[in-house]
Amino acid sequence: MGGLDDFLEYAQHYYGVNSTMLSEEMLRIAEENLRAHIEIAKEEEEVKRLIKPLQIWITSASAPISYQLIPLLANGEVFGMTTEISIHLLDIPQFKDVLCGIVMEAEDMAFPLLRSISEHTELDKAFIQADIIIVLDDVLLNREVQSLENYIREVSEICQVYGPLIEKNAKSEVRVISSGKTFVNLKAMMIMVYGPSIKPENVIAVSSSWESAAKAMLARKLNMNVAGVKDVIVWGNITGCNYIDLSHAKLYGYDGAIWGPPNFPYPLLSVIYDSEWIHSELLSEQSSLSSRVSHCVGMLPAHAVATVLRYWYHGSPPGEIVSVGVLTKGQYCVPEGIVFSMPVRFQNGNWEVITTLETNEMTQEALGCLAHELMQEKLVALKEIKEMHPYKGDKVTSNEYLRQGMETLLTDSL
Incomplete structure (x- = not known):
């Protein structure tokens, strides 16, 4: 006392x-x-225990992108500073040691929002209670070993396993993100084909790597902050033949002859007046860009996935155009039933295709060429045709055709 x-x-x-x-x-x-x-x-x-974390599954998780992606998902910037997550790393048994190493490193970083992280090598137990599935599976392309059609069939076989497993084990509102270096559109398409109960609006393919790299290329040319380059559109096959459309691109904060408030935009094509750069360097830069994007191993693709997820959960910046591969419904005269990169906006946990943009005849022809390639991939994957056929029987390749289209577009803008 x-x-x-x-x-x-x-x-x-x-x-x-x-x-x-x-x-x-x-x-x-x-x-x-x-x-x-x-x-x-x-x-x-007890309340904390009852709040279930988001269950995130990553396939082919031994890929280098995982080292960059996991911190982005776990630091709170993607899903919010009050949302806990559990990450499940899936790969084949021979990569179990790699997965265990990733798990230990992630645990050592002690992210407050990372409730748990685990490795998985048993395929039949994959995607249990998944809220989000990030598909990173790639095939190692070597045309000297086998044909493109054989690689397409290989991708189809992977998705033929994933689709039913997602239907069986994942939550009904699961969101599927297709990323990687090869056949990103096709993977998203085939998961929908083999998992018919998965909502089509919940499956998207990531094209943000192309979009952000193209913006950086333009910013370097114009000696400005890349954050000021907006509304660059990536059309078509994300990891195949695509078309970077600058006709709607805008510049904010550009140090030009006309002064305006911070929200004053310059149309990009009215600023690039260097015809030599347009007709030579820009097109060669785009070829270099293709090589850089396809060989990125970590930061760029991880940032692209994290950005798309953040937009999906919290909305994209108001008024801005974002490029994402989605299932087509006839927009811009692109045939229905393929996954095609096109302009969208994210809002209230959903996305919608922006259908109000004007496209000229050359752009429309380019979209037809791109859609043909993706339709051919789909038909080969479904074994409805044995080999891919060129667009309208033209002798000009898709890349050469799109090069001509870009030259015409830029010439018309001068």
């Missing part, structure tokens, strides 16, 4: 507090307060 008497004397001396309560009464109140505090702590712990 001496301790309580000392406390009362301390309170009276320093705070002028007097109490007429008996020591026994104060002890009883203290005990009640302590019990209440313990009960509140238990309730808070």
Whole structure:
């Protein structure tokens, strides 16, 4: 009891507090307060336990991109600073040691929002209770070994396994992200084909690597901040033949002859007046860009996946155009039923294709060429045709055709 008497004397001396309560009464109140505090702590712990973290599965998780992607997902910037996540790394048994190493490193980083991270090599138990699935599977392209059609069939076989597993094990509202270096559009398409109960609007292919790299290329040319380059559109086959459309691109914060407020945009094609750069360097830069994007091993593709997920959950910047591979419904005269990169906006947890953009005749022809390639891939994957056929029987390749289209577009803009 001496301790309580000392406390009362301390309170009276320093705070002028007097109490007429008996020591026994104060002890009883203290005990009640302590019990209440313990009960509140238990309730808070129970609430925390009941809040289930987002379950994120990553396939082919031994790929280098995982080292860059996991910190981006776990630091709170993608899903929010109050959303906990659990990450599941899936790969074949021979990469189990690699997965274990990734798990240990992630655990050592002690992310407050990373509830758990685990490795998995048993395919039949994949995607259990998945909220998000990030598909990174690639095939090693070597045309000297086998034909393009054989690689397409190989991708189809992978998705023929994934589709039913996702239907069986994942949550009904699961969101599937297709990324990687090869056949990104086709993987998204085939997962929908072999997992017909998966909502088509919940499957997208990531084209942000191309979009951000193209913006950086233009920013270097114009000696400006890359954040000011907006509305560059990537059409078509993300890891195949695509078309980088600059006709709607805008520049913000460009140091030009006309001054305006921070939200004043310059149309990009009215600023690039260097015809020599347009007709030679830009097109060669795009070829170099293709090589850089396809050989990126970590930061760029990881940033692209994280950016798309952040937009999907929290919305894309108001008024901006984002390029994403989605299932077509006839927009811009692109045939229905293929996954095609096109302009979208994210809002309220959903996305919608922006259908109000004007396209000239050359762009429309380019989209037809790109759609043909993707349709051919789909037919080969479904074994409806044995080999791919060129667009309209032209002798000009798709890349050469799109090169001609870009030259025409840029010439018309001068």
